[in-house]
Amino acid sequence: MNIRKNLTASVSIASMVMASAAPAFADGELNLLTWEGYADPSFIDAFTEATGCTVSATYVGSNDDFAPRLAAGGGVFDLISPSIDTTAPLIAAGFVEAIDTDRIERFDEIYDAFRTADGINADGQIYGLPYAWGAIVFMYRPDMFDEPPTSIADLWDPALEGRVSIWDDKSALYVAARRNGDMDIYNLTDAQIAAAQESLLEQRPNIRRYWSTAGELVDLYLSGEVWVSNTWAGYQSALLEAEGMEVVEFIPEENAEGWMDSWMIVADSPNQDCAYEFLNMSISELGQCGVANVNGYSVTNPVAARNCMTDEQFASLHQDDPGYIDSLLLWENLGPRLGDYVSAWNAVKAQ
Known part of the structure; x- marks a missing residue:
């Protein structure tokens, strides 16, 4: 499979979606602590053009990297994308803050199993925005x-x-x-x-x-x-x-x-407007087909995926079979x- 197949068309369509969804530039800078491919220029450039938010990324090689990096100076970062087995300790340590889901326009489109996952829910609040899985x-x-x-x-x-x-x-x-x-x-x-x-x-x-x-x-x-x-x-x-x-x-x-990665806001991030612009982008067509085309991963918003994927890609990534992840040993x-x-x-x- 060519992981960049249909990327240009997907980004073009999704960029128009982003531009129409953003009433004004948030204008700022975001620093990400994330995985390879999650800040790829093929879709991040369109995000920056639509919002005015520039993006810099530091990449991790393991989930074991997140807590030490945040403990050493978490204020350097605005958003992180740990996997589901790593999120709870980050929440308990106060490294991340709750997400205001009222500011996430398409939150209800995410697979229910991911939205309600224990790893991102604590004390009646949601701390992670599900992004990709595999x-x-x-x-x-x-x-x-x-x-x-x-x-x-x-x-x-x-x-x-x-x-x-x-x-x-x-x-x-x-x-x-x-x-x-x-x-x-x-x-x-x-x-x-x-x-x-x-x-x-x-x-x-x-x-x-x-x-x-x-x-x-x-x-x-x-x-x-x-x-x-x-x-x-x-x-x-x-x-x-x-x-x-x-x-x-x-x-x-x-x-x-099996794994699922979520975007989380680092506690006291000064770039809240750009952070929420990024979160909304991540579960839109731009972000969902962006990561699917670059990394070959399945994604968490099947509505967006259906809009920007071919039928073949949608099926090959098990987007039409969310129960597939239940057959795996999902990280806990x-x-x-x-x-x-x-x-x-x-x-x-x-x-």
Whole structure:
């Protein structure tokens, strides 16, 4: 799939929507702490033209990056886009503020399951605007395998020494736990976390590198260093396809994780008008088809998606089947256990 297919037409239509929806320039600057692709010029330029709000982005490689960056000086940022397993601690720490949904014109169009998710609702207030969702699947080079991998356990095969890459994120523990047969991955006991940690240490000879960004994983494949990995479904595979490399995504026998990212306003952001302009853009045709075309992700506003996607794209991104995400192991708030997971993962990397 070409992730930029129909991007020009989508942005052109959506820019007119943005221009008609904005009665006056908000005129300001927004600083984002976000993921690759979420501030792509292909749609951000149209947003700036329509609103007068300029956008600067700092990119993260893991959900574990948000809290430390905010704790070190959250006032630098106006908006962040953490995943659903990371939002609750940010709310509890006071790093983000409640969203005034009366200022979000199309809030009711978002899938109900996302609008009411525990991770963005607290004390009767809403702290996150659902933006995009998808799966953490696995990916391999078919030219390097006589028999294609079908299980997470295949990534521990000694024949793959130095040919595996796993995301540099605490979710590596989710992968190892499923390999061990522990499927309640967001409620692991101390013993199960220790077992997952031991499995990851056992896998170390197979690991070429723990990847942090989409570009890093793409380069590892293009250089021939990596043959199999986990991946952000639809994103890195499309980047590799654009470079002429064939890769195949698959959901292993042990299932795949699901995620949902939300935009959140950093507490005491001085750029409120531009922040709300951006939030409204993010769930409009411009923002929804922007991220779908750039990253290959599914989106949270099916009304906007229907307006700017082809029937083929709408179906391929499961926009006509929101129940698809229920079949995945959707990330959950780890609560007080978050530190245990992060510490265990950091200990693996330190070995």
